[in-house]
Amino acid sequence: MRSAPDNEAVDLLARSMGGPSREVMALGTLLKSRLGRFHVLDLGSGAGRNAIYLAGLGALVTAVDASDAHVEALNEIARRIGVDLTAVHARAEQYSPRDDLDLVLCHGILHFISTPMALEVIARLQSKTRLGGIHVITIATFDDKNHIPESFIGQSFDGALRPQHLVQAYDGWRCVAHESYVKRDHHPNDGYHLHPIEKMIFQRPGGEDTAALNVDKHRLLYGDRPDVRTFLQTDKLTRTSSAAAIAALGPPDFSFTTTSAGTQLSFNGVREQGHELVLMFWAQHAAYFENDVLVGYSVYVSDCFHTFHSLSRPPRLET
Template identity: 25%
Template structure:
């Protein structure tokens, strides 16, 4: 146990110094005493678990990395090979779902906070930034992150990049819009409810959640680039997750796709829902 404390302390001290923070600066941002920071770094104590999300954000690492020294960041993402190519795999035009969100808000986007879960190469994240949102782009793929940076420079619009795995990612603040487009099939089946509850909890009153997911249909063949760690949803899953919200749009459709260079189809479900009460969903 002492060895674990010592390793944690060394990581904290190293990350703090890399950021150019003093113990006093960190203590002020965490609302603890400088003596507490010193105890952590000396391996004499661990911070309260409630402080870990904020501490990880301040040091720009995942909670997993803080605790174990290991992180999912840097591991191969499912589209790494495609993102390493010069062309943008998903293109740079915004999705229909992203445009629908902007249309619903009718220009009331300035300074609203938006989290794009599984941003890919950033096509929707940059579009939201163009529309006035303060965007956090959550993405695990290192080549994907580089593409987001590249597109950001080309467009002249910036987003805050969160280089992390969406699975288990702990949000430390609330958002006006929480968005995903074709990424949530990577959530393990047993973790879906937990993640949707967390997304709902971290949405401000009156805020929106918008998702596009892949739905299993017996008449639609599995895509040629479908991964072993991707899991279909069933019709009605999204509506059930948001049964206590105002559902603004919820529809299923069959779309054409040419990913992997092979024409195929997907059955998808899109939802846009608004939080209408202040209950702490799922908690």
């Protein structure tokens, strides 16, 4: 008989990664409006920050993680919130998905396996994705720069997956967005660390009835803003509000807000009052405010930021 979950451990995992990603909130809303119910695979789900959100929209979600603790926490959080999903304990290279995927999330795991194996995983995911389906792939390009912890560097392969591998693997698919940035992040009971991130979003082409994902590109205004860097790098400012940041730094060049209703995960744990994520850009510096609290920031290497506003063409008719 399985023992009852450790509530303290579950709560710690629930707030370990914050709330749903901004592109997941945007894509989930668009897919729901077009398809109604849609099929999601969250490969490397962690404790479910994205899976919980998508299941709350009514999506049919399968969340897969190599950590038994994460799967147990996700099942317990889903039970508490009252959403239906399927959580599977498996490694990415061992899991065989269903045949009708509309959205695949693969966040931060493919760089932890060899490139040939990662490419096999991608090919398998592609073969199980419907026409017009969307893949969101995030990899970290670990190296010895940017004060990245040695423990992180040691987990990656010398020949780990790089963006050029993804471009080749998704030949024939449409590359909707590609962003490169170095994110300064933190987790409960852990200090700050840096993730050099490559985020790429692809859509499988299809026939005349396939809806294309429409994207806006926002060109960043690059410039020397040491005041922004100093302000955002100060550990004591982790509870800073967006208003305090604007008072110190002036109005941002761009501000993007994504919201979700209902109960969601956050850096404060399970939150019943919905979730708001605001990204504010000063030059190439992006500050992340979760429910109006500064939780991290990124320095963008790529010259633009993407938002998603529609899926064109009529809804798919159910048979």
